[in-house]
Amino acid sequence: MTATATDQRPNSPAPPGSGRPPRRANWPGGARWLSLGERFGLLVLIVAIIVAWSVRFPDTFATVHNWQIIGSSQSVNLIIALALMVPLLSNNFDLSVGSTASLASMLTAGLMARNGWNLLEAVLMVLVIGLLIGAVNGLLVTRFGLNGLIATLGSATVLDGTQSWYSHNLSISSGFSQKLVDFGTATVWKIPWLTVVALLIALVTGYVVAQTPFGRRLVAVGSSSPAARLVGVRVDRLVLASYMTSGGLAAAGGVLLLAQQGSATPGTTGIGVLLPALAAVYLGASTWTPGQFNVVGTILGLVLVAVIVSGLTLGGAATWVSGVADGGALILAVGASAAFRRRRRGA
Amino acid sequence: MTAVGEAQSPRTTAPAIRVNAVSKTFGGTRALRDVSFEVPRASVHALCGGNGSGKSTLIKILAGVHQADSGTIEIDGHVHDATRTNPGWAGSNGLYFVHQAVGTFPSMTVAENFAVSSAFGARSLAPVSWRALHRRVQKVLERFEIDVSPKTIMAQVPPATRTMIAVARALQYEAEAGRGTLVLDEPTASLPAEEAQAVLDAMRGYARRGHAVVFVSHRLSELLAVSDSATFLRDGQHVRTCDAADLDESSLVQLITGHAPVAPSRNTVGTDQAEVRLRLENLAVGSLDDICLQVRAGEVVGIAGLLGSGRSTLLQSLFGVRPARGGRATLDGVELTANDVPAAIRGGIAYVPEDRAGQAAFAELSVRANLSAPSLRRYWNRVWLRRAAERCDAQSVIERYKIKVDGPEAYFATMSGGNQQKVVLARWLELAPRLLLLDEPTQGVDIGARTAIHQLVRQVAAAGTAVLLVSSDPQELVDACDRVVGVHSGRITGEASGADLTVRRCTELGHGLGAPSGARTPTSRALGPRTPATHPPTSMEPRTS
Numbered sequence: 001m002t003a004t005a006t007d008q009r010p011n012s013p014a015p016p017g018s019g020r021p022p023r024r025a026n027w028p029g030g031a032r033w034l035s036l037g038e039r040f041g042l043l044v045l046i047v048a049i050i051v052a053w054s055v056r057f058p059d060t061f062a063t064v065h066n067w068q069i070i071g072s073s074q075s076v077n078l079i080i081a082l083a084l085m086v087p088l089l090s091n092n093f094d095l096s097v098g099s100t101a102s103l104a105s106m107l108t109a110g111l112m113a114r115n116g117w118n119l120l121e122a123v124l125m126v127l128v129i130g131l132l133i134g135a136v137n138g139l140l141v142t143r144f145g146l147n148g149l150i151a152t153l154g155s156a157t158v159l160d161g162t163q164s165w166y167s168h169n170l171s172i173s174s175g176f177s178q179k180l181v182d183f184g185t186a187t188v189w190k191i192p193w194l195t196v197v198a199l200l201i202a203l204v205t206g207y208v209v210a211q212t213p214f215g216r217r218l219v220a221v222g223s224s225s226p227a228a229r230l231v232g233v234r235v236d237r238l239v240l241a242s243y244m245t246s247g248g249l250a251a252a253g254g255v256l257l258l259a260q261q262g263s264a265t266p267g268t269t270g271i272g273v274l275l276p277a278l279a280a281v282y283l284g285a286s287t288w289t290p291g292q293f294n295v296v297g298t299i300l301g302l303v304l305v306a307v308i309v310s311g312l313t314l315g316g317a318a319t320w321v322s323g324v325a326d327g328g329a330l331i332l333a334v335g336a337s338a339a340f341r342r343r344r345r346g347a
Numbered sequence: 348m349t350a351v352g353e354a355q356s357p358r359t360t361a362p363a364i365r366v367n368a369v370s371k372t373f374g375g376t377r378a379l380r381d382v383s384f385e386v387p388r389a390s391v392h393a394l395c396g397g398n399g400s401g402k403s404t405l406i407k408i409l410a411g412v413h414q415a416d417s418g419t420i421e422i423d424g425h426v427h428d429a430t431r432t433n434p435g436w437a438g439s440n441g442l443y444f445v446h447q448a449v450g451t452f453p454s455m456t457v458a459e460n461f462a463v464s465s466a467f468g469a470r471s472l473a474p475v476s477w478r479a480l481h482r483r484v485q486k487v488l489e490r491f492e493i494d495v496s497p498k499t500i501m502a503q504v505p506p507a508t509r510t511m512i513a514v515a516r517a518l519q520y521e522a523e524a525g526r527g528t529l530v531l532d533e534p535t536a537s538l539p540a541e542e543a544q545a546v547l548d549a550m551r552g553y554a555r556r557g558h559a560v561v562f563v564s565h566r567l568s569e570l571l572a573v574s575d576s577a578t579f580l581r582d583g584q585h586v587r588t589c590d591a592a593d594l595d596e597s598s599l600v601q602l603i604t605g606h607a608p609v610a611p612s613r614n615t616v617g618t619d620q621a622e623v624r625l626r627l628e629n630l631a632v633g634s635l636d637d638i639c640l641q642v643r644a645g646e647v648v649g650i651a652g653l654l655g656s657g658r659s660t661l662l663q664s665l666f667g668v669r670p671a672r673g674g675r676a677t678l679d680g681v682e683l684t685a686n687d688v689p690a691a692i693r694g695g696i697a698y699v700p701e702d703r704a705g706q707a708a709f710a711e712l713s714v715r716a717n718l719s720a721p722s723l724r725r726y727w728n729r730v731w732l733r734r735a736a737e738r739c740d741a742q743s744v745i746e747r748y749k750i751k752v753d754g755p756e757a758y759f760a761t762m763s764g765g766n767q768q769k770v771v772l773a774r775w776l777e778l779a780p781r782l783l784l785l786d787e788p789t790q791g792v793d794i795g796a797r798t799a800i801h802q803l804v805r806q807v808a809a810a811g812t813a814v815l816l817v818s819s820d821p822q823e824l825v826d827a828c829d830r831v832v833g834v835h836s837g838r839i840t841g842e843a844s845g846a847d848l849t850v851r852r853c854t855e856l857g858h859g860l861g862a863p864s865g866a867r868t869p870t871s872r873a874l875g876p877r878t879p880a881t882h883p884p885t886s887m888e889p890r891t892s
Contacts, residue, residue, distance in 0.1 A: 211731040213723040220720055223709040230668070230698060230706055231721040231774070232689040291711060 042287035053311035075198030079253030081277035087242040090221040092148040097250040098274035099159035104254025109264040113175030134247020138240035173263030184259030206295035282333035291340035361424035363388045363559030369418030378404040384578045384588040391560045396580035397793035411437045441527040443517035458484040458497035491515040507542035531562040547573045624813035630674035633660030642813040649828030651857035662784040666698040667691035697775030701786035715741040715755040765796025785816045821853035835859025
């Protein structure tokens with residue numbers, strides 16, 4: 001209790017909080033176990049589910065192969081979730097991340113298959129396009145003052161349309177670099193390369209978000225944009241940068257998507273990729289640093305949903321289960337993170 | 348305690364409210380200890396105490412939001428168990444609550460504002476009869492002598508009138524004149540002096556009609572001016588209930604804080620010789636024109652002006668929030684960069700905005716993050732943010748500024764208003780600014796924290812900072828400033844310093860009465876004579892953009 005020294009001050013009008021209900025958790029004080037539960041609850045839950053499924057399905061769930069499937073399929077979701085999280089830190093939605101990734105996957109394949117570009121050229125071009133899409137979204141929000149949720153819903157639709165136009169609604173499954181497809185199935189020490197790359201990107205994102213002034217300023221804007229402006233944050237520039245980061249990450253996710261699936265299929269991703277990412281980001285905000293979006297929490301959120309769905313599928317549940325799990329997790333997660341946020345605000 | 352219920356002739360002589368031995372504990376904290384007092388009918392009763400003294404808890408028990416642990420509440424001679432209050436109970440016993448600025452809808456008309464709370468008996472899906480509604484509201488408005496049309500949009504109604512409309516809405520069904528007790532929680536907190544005066548006049552009016560009025564305010568002068576009696580709470584305990592006539596400003600401070608008031612600390616070393624830091628030459632910004640002003644190092648200059656006089660706009664322009672239309676502003680001889688907040692901060696300017704919750708606070712972030720917000724670069728070693736140093740600095744600020752909080756990682760929103768304001772101030776003072784701009788630095792802050800904040804401002808001035816302070820409270824201008832300039836009708840209209848710097852003089856300056864007032868005695872008892880509304884109606888524009 002560091003505050004005790006000042007409490008004894010003779011001039012003090014009253015002991016802290018005497019006029020209002022005392023608040024439980026300003027850790028490190030207060031109900032320590034409660035705050036530990038909040039921080040690590042999701043992790044404990046994941047471990048419990050893994051143990052349960054492993055006992056139930058020892059031959060199918062608890063196998064290297066199953067974990068490789070989970071790892072490589074979730075690595076794309078992780079990148080998309082990170083793309084969603086960065087602008088969300090400043091309280092701005094980017095619902096176009098799924099569509100950007102989908103278009104990026106199609107373009108990567110198309111540029112190689114149709115235009116004969118090599119892998120490196122195609123990937124760099126697609127990343128630039130991702131940044132540009134982010135820039136357009138960012139300008140719509142900052143320069144033209146549109147609501148991010150609506151603006152990016154609009155751009156998502158436009159991107160989906162663009163993809164249909166570009167692909168003539170046909171899959172591209174050959175004619176592009178075999179290296180990329182091989183990479184999608186390659187492993188290192190039994191870990192899929194896709195997962196390694198995704199975790200590296202997550203590591204960098206986590207560093208930028210938590211350890212740099214950029215990340216801290218994003219969080220400040222998310223808390224109060226007028227107050228951030230008055231402590232010297234160039235809010236518009238920062239929000240634009242966060243949308244560009246989002247676009248770039250989503251495009252990178254698209255490249256991984258192509259590697260993972262081995263073909264670019266129109267109309268399959270869009271909202272389908274967005275929803276699990278949204279659920280993971282909000283689940284992440286209910287753990288690790290509760291009430292705030294964070295990378296570790298987002299990874300845990302993804303793993304939780306993936307593990308649940310994997311077990312259910314192995315148990316013979318129908319395919320609609322994964323949709324229900326994603327949606328249900330999203331609702332629970334949004335509820336939980338809103339509750340944490342309310343408590344932080346002292347309401 | 349049983350005798351309490353046996354008041355002889357309840358309707359006539361019993362007090363409007365008698366609170367008897369009410370106690371309340373939250374967790375381990377005793378918020379109220381055995382508090383007893385009574386409020387006579389047809390009078391205004393002030394409920395006084397610092398932040399955390401228990402007055403909000405008491406009001407919440409009366410309103411039925413919280414339930415007491417023990418005690419009784421007697422209303423019009425009927426004894427009620429204070430452990431079983433609920434919101435419905437309060438309403439059916441004639442207790443009405445009006446919270447500051449809460450509960451009116453700015454984009455709806457006055458009549459619609461009445462209708463949302465009551466629907467005038469109509470079922471929720473039945474068509475609304477607009478003519479009947481307007482007639483009905485017109486009658487209520489007339490009864491309460493409020494001079495607006497039911498069709499006016501609420502946002503266009505002056506803030507004081509909004510408060511009165513909220514009161515009229517609460518009391519509209521009290522058919523029997525003088526029944527009912529009105530509880531007003533800081534009704535004047537966000538109002539400038541002349542608007543506040545209108546609310547205070549209205550409160551006297553309710554009391555004349557026989558209502559009992561209980562009100563909370565941090566403004567000492569209005570506590571003295573308007574109330575008949577007052578109850579003081581400190582640390583959850585009842586200190587005293589007495590007639591307002593027995594009180595003066597210093598006994599009031601003594602009763603609220605438990606200490607004798609600290610004399611206003613003027614600048615003792617003359618600043619006449621000090622270098623001029625801020626120089627405004629014919630500056631034109633917002634509704635202001637031709638502003639010429641010099642602030643020397645170590646000087647605290649106050650700006651008196653009405654709501655919408657452009658006083659806040661001036662500060663915002665100096666901080667680079669909005670551009671000036673013309674003229675020059677220099678700090679230590681260097682021209683200020685227009686419209687660039689980061690440049691202003693780099694140039695040594697600090698700004699504490701008026702609206703703490705909306706423009707200064709990161710409510711759900713930690714105290715540490717709130718403190719380091721403008722100085723993140725200090726902790727950036729090009730590879731990572733030095734969190735340990737950041738936390739250590741925050742801890743040091745908490746100790747040096749005597750901020751009451753559970754440590755650097757506690758959330759900003761969990762602190763009381765006074766401590767929040769200290770954090771906002773400390774955020775800037777730690778940067779050792781050359782120019783400090785303060786807009787209503789002690790609004791909604793209790794007297795103890797207020798004195799502490801004034802001392803901090805004085806300290807930073809003593810270190811050579813030039814300070815510009817805007818306040819709608821003339822007492823604050825007198826307490827905190829070396830010199831006060833009046834801003835009215837877009838110009839600087841007058842100036843007061845030294846012995847001429849009195850509450851009355853500051854009030855006059857705010858109203859554009861520039862001529863020196865001669866040898867009048869300083870008065871803080873009332874806010875001067877009722878000043879006629881000499882200001883043009885343009886003073887209705889919102890304070891901040």
